[in-house]
Amino acid sequence: TSPSAPEAKYQGAASPLASEPMHQNINPKAPPMTEAEFGHAKQIYFERCAGCHGVLRKGATGKPLTPDITLTRGTEYLKTFIKYGSPAGMPNWGTSGELSDAQVDLMARYVQQEPPTPPEFGMKDMLGTWKVLIPPEKRPTHKENNLDVANLFSVTLRDAGQIALIDGNSKQIVSVLKTGYAVHISRLSQSGRYLYVIGRDGKINLIDLWMAKPDTVAEIRIGLEARSVETSKFKGFEDKLAVAGAYWPPQYVIMDGNSLKPLKIVGTRGMTVDNEYHPEPRVASIVASHFKPEFVINAKETGKIMMVDYSDLANLKTTTIDAAKFLHDGGFDTTGRYFMVAANASNKVAVVDTKLDKLAALVDVGKTPHPGRGANFVDPQYGPVWATGHLGDDSISLIGTDPDKHKAQAWKVVRVLKGQGGGSLFIKTHPKSHNLWVDTALNPDAAVSQSAAVFDINHLDKGFTTLPIGEWAGLGDGAKRVLQPEYNKDGSEVWFSVWSAKDKQSAIVVVDDKTHKLKAVIKDPRLITPTGKFNVFNTQHDIY
Numbered sequence: 001t002s003p004s005a006p007e008a009k010y011q012g013a014a015s016p017l018a019s020e021p022m023h024q025n026i027n028p029k030a031p032p033m034t035e036a037e038f039g040h041a042k043q044i045y046f047e048r049c050a051g052c053h054g055v056l057r058k059g060a061t062g063k064p065l066t067p068d069i070t071l072t073r074g075t076e077y078l079k080t081f082i083k084y085g086s087p088a089g090m091p092n093w094g095t096s097g098e099l100s101d102a103q104v105d106l107m108a109r110y111v112q113q114e115p116p117t118p119p120e121f122g123m124k125d126m127l128g129t130w131k132v133l134i135p136p137e138k139r140p141t142h143k144e145n146n147l148d149v150a151n152l153f154s155v156t157l158r159d160a161g162q163i164a165l166i167d168g169n170s171k172q173i174v175s176v177l178k179t180g181y182a183v184h185i186s187r188l189s190q191s192g193r194y195l196y197v198i199g200r201d202g203k204i205n206l207i208d209l210w211m212a213k214p215d216t217v218a219e220i221r222i223g224l225e226a227r228s229v230e231t232s233k234f235k236g237f238e239d240k241l242a243v244a245g246a247y248w249p250p251q252y253v254i255m256d257g258n259s260l261k262p263l264k265i266v267g268t269r270g271m272t273v274d275n276e277y278h279p280e281p282r283v284a285s286i287v288a289s290h291f292k293p294e295f296v297i298n299a300k301e302t303g304k305i306m307m308v309d310y311s312d313l314a315n316l317k318t319t320t321i322d323a324a325k326f327l328h329d330g331g332f333d334t335t336g337r338y339f340m341v342a343a344n345a346s347n348k349v350a351v352v353d354t355k356l357d358k359l360a361a362l363v364d365v366g367k368t369p370h371p372g373r374g375a376n377f378v379d380p381q382y383g384p385v386w387a388t389g390h391l392g393d394d395s396i397s398l399i400g401t402d403p404d405k406h407k408a409q410a411w412k413v414v415r416v417l418k419g420q421g422g423g424s425l426f427i428k429t430h431p432k433s434h435n436l437w438v439d440t441a442l443n444p445d446a447a448v449s450q451s452a453a454v455f456d457i458n459h460l461d462k463g464f465t466t467l468p469i470g471e472w473a474g475l476g477d478g479a480k481r482v483l484q485p486e487y488n489k490d491g492s493e494v495w496f497s498v499w500s501a502k503d504k505q506s507a508i509v510v511v512d513d514k515t516h517k518l519k520a521v522i523k524d525p526r527l528i529t530p531t532g533k534f535n536v537f538n539t540q541h542d543i544y
C-alpha cells in the first residue's frame with residue numbers, strides 16, 4: 001500500500017452521484033465501451049475516485065483525468081497506475097484486492113471517455129423536495145418533554161440513514177429518526193431548540209427538540225451531494241436562518257431557519273487562489289460568525305473563504321478571503337473571534353479574523369491536518385492554543401491563538417506533540433478538563449485504529465496514555481474503528497464511537513474524563529455504524 005493510502009481511501013467514500021442518471025458521452029478516440037460497461041465504470045468512479053479526482057475529473061487533491069490527458073497515456077499505462085497505485089497517493093486498487101483485473105481494465109478505458117455530467121439542482125428541484133411536516137404555528141409553545149435537551153447527543157448512524165438521539169444522563173436511546181443517507185454532521189439553532197442534520201445525499205432534516213417526542217418538522221434536499229449545515233447565530237438573527245453547502249452542484253443555499261424554505265442559492269464555481277478556473281469547488285465546512293450577521297463558508301478546491309452577510313439576501317454582500325487550496329474542516333478559538341480551518345492537502349491551517357473579515361495567518365502544520373473542530377486549551381508555557389491532529393503523520397500541532405497577551409506565539413505552531421500514529425481524524429478537549437483526546441481511526445494498524453490517546457495538558461512533555469476503547473466495547477473480533485471523542489455537557493465524560501461494519505454490532509464507549517476509566521458501553525441493535533456525535537450544548541456554543 002502506498003504511504004498516503006489512508007488519506008486517499010478517506011476521500012474515496014461512495015458518492016450519492018453513483019446512482020444519478022447521467023448523459024453518456026461517447027468519445028470516438030477512446031477505447032470502446034458498451035453502455036453496460038460504461039454504467040458499471042461510472043458507478044465505480046463515483047464510489048472510489050470522484051472524492052480525489054472530482055466529478056468532472058478536472059482534478060482536486062488527485063490529478064486531472066480528462067480525455068486530453070488520459071488518451072495520451074493509453075490503456076496499458078492507466079491500468080498499471082490503477083492496479084499498483086503511486087507513491088504520490090494513488091491507492092493500489094488492484095493489488096489491494098478492491099478492484100479485479102477486469103474492473104481495472106474497465107476503469108482504464110472509462111477515464112478515456114468524456115466525463116458524464118450530473119444534473120444541476122436549482123430552486124425548482126429544491127422546492128420539489130421541500131416538505132413542512134409540522135408548520136411553525138402548530139409546534140409546541142414550550143418544551144413538552146422531560147428531556148435534558150442540553151445534554152442530548154445527536155449520533156449519526158451512517159449506513160442506516162438515521163440519527164439516534166441519546167440522553168447524555170441515562171445513556172438511553174430516546175429515539176431513532178430516519179434522515180438522509182449517511183448523515184455527515186448535526187448542528188443546533190442558536191437557542192438550542194432545533195437540530196439540523198445533513199445527509200451525504202444533500203437531505204436536511206429539521207428536528208424540533210421541544211416536541212413530546214423530538215421529530216422531524218421539515219425537510220429538503222439542497223443538492224445531490226453535501227456535507228455541511230449551519231444556522232445564524234448573530235444577535236437579532238437567532239433561529240432565523242440556516243445554510244447548507246453542497247459538493248454537487250457546487251453551491252450553498254440559505255434557508256428560512258424554521259421551515260427550511262430555500263431563499264437564496266449561490267454557486268461557488270470560479271477562480272482558485274492561484275487564479276485558475278475550477279468548475280466544481282465543493283463547499284466544505286460552514287460556521288456562523290459571532291461578530292457579524294455572517295456565515296463563514298469554505299470552498300475546498302478554490303481555497304477561498306466567503307464571509308457571507310445574511311442580513312440582506314436581496315443585496316448579498318460577500319467578502320472573499322484568499323486562503324489556501326483544499327479547505328476542509330475547522331473550528332473557532334475560545335473567544336469565538338478566530339476561525340481555524342485546515343487546508344488539508346496544502347498542509348496548512350488558515351486563520352480568519354471574523355471581526356475584521358481578514359486572513360490573520362496561514363500556518364504550516366504537519367501532513368494533511370484533520371482537526372474536526374479542533375481543541376482549545378491553555379498550554380502551561382505558551383498560553384491559549386488550538387490543536388489539530390493529522391491524517392498523514394503522527395504529529396499534533398498546537399497553534400497559539402492569543403494575539404493580545406501572547407503576541408509572539410500567535411498563529412505559530414508553538415508545540416508539536418507526538419501521537420499514536422497517522423490516520424487521526426478528530427481531537428477534543430473541554431474547558432473543564434485538562435485532557436486532550438486524539439483518535440487515530442484511519443491508522444492501518446488495527447491496534448492503533450481501535451484505541452485512543454490521551455494527553456495531560458498540564459504535562460504535555462510526558463507523552464500520552466493509550467486507552468483500548470475498542471476492546472472496552474466488548475464486540476469481539478472484526479474490523480472496527482474508534483473515532484470522534486465528544487464531551488457531555490458538563491465535561492465529565494468523553495464519548496467515543498466504535499464503528500463496525502454495517503452487519504456487525506457497533507457501540508458507543510463512555511469514558512470518565514478524570515479517571516480515564518470505562519464508565520459505560522452503549523450497545524443496541526439500532527446503533528448501526530455510529531460515526532459523529534454532537535452534544536447539543538457543546539455544539540450550540542462551539543465548545544471544543
Ligand code: DHE
Nearest residue numbers: 010011013185227228229284285286328329372373531532
Ligand atoms: Fe467528514 C466533518 C467532508 C469523510 C465523519 N466532513 C466534515 C466536514 C466536511 C467533511 C466538509 C466539515 C463540516 C462542517 O464543519 O461544516 N468527510 C468529508 C469528505 O469529503 C470526506 C473526506 C469523504 C466523503 O466522501 O465524505 C469525509 N467524514 C468522512 C468519513 O469517512 C467519516 C469518518 C465517516 C462518515 O460519516 O463518512 C466522516 N466528518 C465526519 C464527522 C464530522 C465531519 C463526524 C464532524 C466532526 C465534528 O466533530 O465536527
